[in-house]
Each structure stands twice: as structure tokens, then as C-alpha cells.
Amino acid sequence: MLICWHHGEIPDLLRALGANPETLLKKGKWPDGVFDWIIQLRYDHDGKLVPAKTKRLTEPVLPDDPR
Numbered sequence: 001m002l003i004c005w006h007h008g009e010i011p012d013l014l015r016a017l018g019a020n021p022e023t024l025l026k027k028g029k030w031p032d033g034v035f036d037w038i039i040q041l042r043y044d045h046d047g048k049l050v051p052a053k054t055k056r057l058t059e060p061v062l063p064d065d066p067r
Contacts, residue, residue, distance in 0.1 A: 007030040007031075007032070007034070007035070008030065010025070010030045010039070011025065011028055011029060011030065014039065014041075017041055017049070018041075018048075018049040019039075019041055019049060019051075019054055023051075024039055024054070024055070024056050025056070036058075037056055037057065037058050038056070038057040039054075039055075039056050039057075040053075040054065040055050040056075040057055041054050042054055
């Protein structure tokens with residue numbers, strides 16, 4: 001599933017999904033000038049967040065991505 005959201009609201013969205021924005025974002029806030037990060041949340045079969053598999057992706061996701 002992919003959710004796109006206004007970056008100022010992402011910390012609240014992360015909390016609602018069970019994640020801690022302080023561990024994923026510097027000072028718990030999404031930087032104003034950043035538009036190409038992905039937050040990947042992983043859940044187990046019982047629907048519980050798996051913190052070890054939850055991360056912020058800042059590197060290109062696709063091999064031919066020109067970033």
C-alpha cells in the first residue's frame with residue numbers, strides 16, 4: 001500500500017500507524033524541502049509494526065533512478 005501525504009502531517013500519520021516519528025525523522029519532523037523520501041512500515045501477520053523492518057528510504061528505489 002502507498003500513502004502520500006502532506007509532509008507537515010506525516011509525523012501524526014506515522015503515530016496513527018503505530019510508528020515513532022522521532023526514530024524515523026530528524027527531530028521528529030519531515031524537512032520542508034524534502035520530497036523524495038519514502039517511509040517503509042512493515043507489519044507482522046498479526047498487524048503489529050515490526051520496528052526492525054521499518055525505515056526511511058533516501059536512496060533511489062529503482063536501479064535506473066537518476067537521483
